[in-house]
Amino acid sequence: MIGKVMIGRSFAGVVNYNLQKTDAYVLHTRGLRTDSLQNIINDFNLQRKINKELGKAVGHIALSWSIHDKDKLTTDVMIERAQEYMKLMDIKNTQYIIVQHNDKPHPHVHIIYNRVSDNGKTISDRFQKQRNSKVAKDITLKYGYYFAENKEQVHSEQLKGADSLKYELYDIISKEAKYARNWQQLESRLNEKGINIIYKYKGGTNEIQGISFSKDGIQFKGSQIDRSLSYGNINKQIISNSQQETLADVLKRNARENAERRIITNEYESPSENEDVQNDITEYSEKWLIENLAGGFGGGGDVDDDAYKRKKRNNNNQNDNQMSR
Numbered sequence: 001m002i003g004k005v006m007i008g009r010s011f012a013g014v015v016n017y018n019l020q021k022t023d024a025y026v027l028h029t030r031g032l033r034t035d036s037l038q039n040i041i042n043d044f045n046l047q048r049k050i051n052k053e054l055g056k057a058v059g060h061i062a063l064s065w066s067i068h069d070k071d072k073l074t075t076d077v078m079i080e081r082a083q084e085y086m087k088l089m090d091i092k093n094t095q096y097i098i099v100q101h102n103d104k105p106h107p108h109v110h111i112i113y114n115r116v117s118d119n120g121k122t123i124s125d126r127f128q129k130q131r132n133s134k135v136a137k138d139i140t141l142k143y144g145y146y147f148a149e150n151k152e153q154v155h156s157e158q159l160k161g162a163d164s165l166k167y168e169l170y171d172i173i174s175k176e177a178k179y180a181r182n183w184q185q186l187e188s189r190l191n192e193k194g195i196n197i198i199y200k201y202k203g204g205t206n207e208i209q210g211i212s213f214s215k216d217g218i219q220f221k222g223s224q225i226d227r228s229l230s231y232g233n234i235n236k237q238i239i240s241n242s243q244q245e246t247l248a249d250v251l252k253r254n255a256r257e258n259a260e261r262r263i264i265t266n267e268y269e270s271p272s273e274n275e276d277v278q279n280d281i282t283e284y285s286e287k288w289l290i291e292n293l294a295g296g297f298g299g300g301g302d303v304d305d306d307a308y309k310r311k312k313r314n315n316n317n318q319n320d321n322q323m324s325r
Contacts, residue, residue: 001065001145003085003136005128007115008058011044015097018110023102027109028079031095031118040097044112047095050120057115059091059123063136064108066146073107075100081139082111088135089128093117129227165218169195170225173213177234181242186234199231 008014018024019037026034031047033039048057063082065073073081082098096113115123139145172193180186187197190213198219200210211222211231222229 001063001069001081001136001140003132004062004064005089005125005132006060006062007056007125008060009056011048011058011112011114012041014058014060014112015041015044018099018101018112021101021103025100025102027075027098027100028082029095029097031114032097034097044095044114047114047118048116051116051122054116054122059111059113059115059125061085061111061113062108063111064106067106068146070107072143072145078107078109081143082109085135085139086111086113088138089131091123093119094123165215166220166225169213169215169220170229173222173225173229173234177229177237179241180238182238183235186238 015037019026019040032043044058048054051057063078063085078100079098086092086096091113094114094117096111099110099112101108101110113123115125117123172195173190176186176189180189183197190197194215196214198212198214199208200212201207202209208231211229211234212219213222213225213229214220222231222234227233
C-alpha cells in the first residue's frame with residue numbers, strides 16, 4: 001500500500017473531481033451530509049470558517065494497493081485500512097469522506113478531510129511526507145500486502161507519454177543521486193542515460209536556485225517529478241555522500257601521517273623507503289586507526305605508543321647484536 005498526501009484550498013474542486021466520476025462510490029463519511037455534492041462542500045466550508053487563518057484547509061489522500069492485493073480488499077476492509085491510516089497520521093476529530101474509484105486495475109481510495117478539526121484546531125501537515133512513508137509501510141507489512149518502494153508500485157506500463165517519462169526519470173535520478181559525490185559525477189552518470197540537467201540561476205548571479213531534467217525533448221522541474229528531486233534536496237544528498245567519503249580519507253591520511261612521524265622520525269636514524277619501514281608504517285597506521293576510532297582505549301594511547309616503541313627498539317638491538325657476532 002502507498003499513500004499520497006496533498007493539501008489545497010478548494011473543497012469544491014476536490015469534491016467535484018473525486019465524486020463526479022462515473023465509477024466513484026462513497027464508502028464512508030464523518031460529519032457530512034451526503035444527499036448532494038453541494039451539501040458536502042457546504043459542510044466542509046462551514047467548519048473551515050472556525051479557523052479563518054488557515055488558507056489551505058483541504059486535505060486529500062490517495063491510498064493505493066497493488067493489483068496483487070485485490071482479493072484481500074473488500075469494501076469494509078478498505079474503510080478499516082483508511083481509518084487506521086488516518087489515525088496513525090494523526091488525522092482525527094474532523095470531517096472526512098472516503099471515496100472508492102474503479103478506473104484503474106489496482107484498488108485505490110481517496111480520502112478528503114478538513115484540516116480544521118471539530119474544535120477549530122489545525123491538523124498539522126508537518127513531516128507528513130516522512131510519516132506517510134512509514135505508516136504506509138507499517139500497514140503493508142502488518143497485513144501482508146504486496147510490498148514495493150514509492151513509485152515502483154505504480155503500473156508504469158499503463159502510463160503514456162510525459163507521465164511515463166516522469167516515472168522513468170524518478171527511478172534513474174533518485175538511484176544515481178544516492179551515490180554521486182559531486183554534481184559533475186551526477187551529470188556524467190545521467191548523461192550516459194540520455195538525461196540532461198538544466199540549472200536555474202538567481203538573476204545576475206551564479207547562485208543556483210532551481211533545477212530541471214530533460215530527456216527525449218521533454219523537460220520537468222525536479223520538484224515536478226518528486227519533491228525529493230528538487231535542487232536543495234539533491235544537493236543535501238550529494239553533500240552527505242561527499243562528507244562520508246571525506247571522513248574516510250581524513251582518517252586514512254591522519255593514520256599514515258602519524259605512522260610516518262612517529263616511526264620514521266623517532267625510530268630510524270636515516271629514514272628510508274625500504275620494505276621494512278613501509279611495513280612498519282602500515283602496521284602502525286592500522287593501530288592508530290583502531291585506537292583513535294575506539295577513543296584511545298580509555299585514554300591509554302600514549303602508554304601503548306611507548307610500549308610499541310620499546311618493542312621496536314628491542315627488536316632492532318637484537319638484530320644489531322646478531323649482526324655484530
